[in-house]
Amino acid sequence: MASLCVRHLPSVSRMLRKCVKHVVFGQRRTMLTGSCIDMSHGLNEEQVQIQQMALDFAKNEMAPNMQKWDEEEIFPVETMRKAASLGFGAVYCDEAFGGTGLSRLDASVIFEALATGCCSTTAYISIHNMCAWMVDEFGSDELRSKWIPELATMDKFASYCLTEPGAGSDAASLITSARKDGSDYVINGAKAFISGSGASDLYVLMCRTGQPGPKGVSCVLVEKDTPGLSFGKKEKKVGWNSHPARIVSFDDCRVPQSNLVGVEGQGFSIAMRGLNGGRINVASSSLGAAHASIEQARDHMKVRKQFNQPLENFQYLQFRLAEMATQLVASRLMVRNAAQALDRGDPNSVALCSMAKLFATEECFKICNDALQIFGGYGYLKDYPVQQYMRDTRVHCILEGSNEIMRMIVSRDLLTER
Known part of the structure; x- marks a missing residue:
């Protein structure tokens, strides 16, 4: 093509x-x-x-x-x-x-x-x-x-810069600052666990331009070669190894005020709006890994023999495969339902995206882990992809808002008087 x-x-x-x-x-x-x-x-x-x-x-x-x-x-x-x-x-x-x-x-x-x-x-x-x-x-x-x-x-x-060494789930407490100086912002602080950092060309940065709390956060674009922007060592991660993660540091990093995205004080809202879609995206990535893991587990069951018969003849493994398939389809339906809610501007889309991310990332990680178990000792070898799907999906339960935060969002929605 x-x-x-x-x-x-x-x-x-x-x-x-x-x-x-x-x-x-x-x-x-x-x-x-x-x-x-x-x-x-x-x-x-x-x-x-x-x-x-x-x-x-x-x-x-x-x-x-x-x-x-x-x-x-x-x-x-x-x-x-x-x-x-x-x-x-x-x-x-x-x-x-x-x-x-x-x-x-x-x-x-x-x-x-x-x-x-x-x-x-x-x-x-x-x-x-x-x-x-x-x-x-x-x-x-x-x-x-x-x-x-x-x-x-x-x-x-591009890389998304929200999390800081001291501000993860409590993102509104971020302290990376951007003060005005003439027609520029001067930025100081650091971001942590930033995917693509050092390799990316654009950093979508959430920084504090005003009061404490979410209303004092703004969104500013920082280009890779800007003086004062630097990167720490590449982190050694369990998974997600095809893209780097580093500390991103800002030391009197000067960018024009025209790089402001939206208006001052809108940054936290922009970050959260972005994460609604990001949660669907990472859940969708989990779906793909889980789907591939089921395919491979199923194929392995057909060719691997124990006790003089293929694994597919053992009812326990048949039931395990059925459970994995059910978890996958339920997760997919939740993710696509949340995506459609976001497309139509549904007032419940925030909670639905959080529910989908919570459910799909946890269930799909279990699917990948169960597929590894079906492979037995072979599954623990890096020659077989199931272990990589398992490692790569584990972090999906942590990032784009940890699944503990997803539970908070959903419960708050349920407990809100309307």
């Missing part, structure tokens, strides 16, 4: 839709097409075509490299740019400045499909998309015209 260049196309989403209709696909990459876990269930024809494009990309470009990227901690720039050429770099950004213009549901379908090939890389792509949307939704036309075209093609990469 020819690459799409969003900077030169009048309508990326129309071009994407036109392209998928002319692609001749190989055998569909879902387990037993038409089976109870077929990820195309409930999708319209166009969504199925886009999904198949993402599945084929995952199979051909990502899965063969997944183990190498993990073991050698490679940030796969060229592969991600190939994904962006299909319209996956700014999936739900407006077409006016080069986005693909698809829905949150479409994005969930895409990220789930890509994660079957490499969950870690897909997770970074999803974070990049969240950053692009924040700029597109709240930024000035000048910022949008400068950044969205290059973020859409992934000529430039």
Whole structure:
């Protein structure tokens, strides 16, 4: 398929839709097409075509490299740019400045499909998309015209900077500051656990410009080579090894006030709005890893023999596989329901996104872990992908708001008098 260049196309989403209709696909990459876990269930024809494009990309470009990227901690720039050429770099950004213009549901379908090939890389792509949307939704036309075209093609990469060494779940207590000096902001502080840090070109930074608490937080864009911006050592992580994480430090880092996204004091709201979609994205990545793990566990059960018969003949493992499939489909329905709620502006979308993230990330991690158990000792070897899916999905229960915070959001919604 020819690459799409969003900077030169009048309508990326129309071009994407036109392209998928002319692609001749190989055998569909879902387990037993038409089976109870077929990820195309409930999708319209166009969504199925886009999904198949993402599945084929995952199979051909990502899965063969997944183990190498993990073991050698490679940030796969060229592969991600190939994904962006299909319209996956700014999936739900407006077409006016080069986005693909698809829905949150479409994005969930895409990220789930890509994660079957490499969950870690897909997770970074999803974070990049969240950053692009924040700029597109709240930024000035000048910022949008400068950044969205290059973020859409992934000529430039973006990182989301909210968490600090002393402010994780209590994000509103962040202390990284930005004071005005002439026409600039002068930024001081540090951010922690920032995906893509050091490799990304744009940092979507939440910093304090005013009073304590959430109303004093603003959102500012910081470019990679800005004086005063520096990075710590690359963290050694259990999973998510195909993109780096480092401390991001700001030492009298000066950026123009025109880099403000939205208005002063709006930053915490922007961050939370971004995280609603981010929670769907990371849950969708969990779905893809869990789906692939079930496929592989099922195939292993058919070929592995114990006590002179294949594992598929043992009722306990049959029941375990059935439970895994049920957990997957329930998670997928919750995630897609939340995505649709976000698309239509449902007043309950915050709680629904939190519920979906809570349920899907925990259940899908269990699925990956159960798949590893079905593989037995083989599952614990790095030659088999199930252990990598398990490692990569574990962190999904922590980031984009820990699942403890998801429980708080849901319970508060239920206990609110209306």
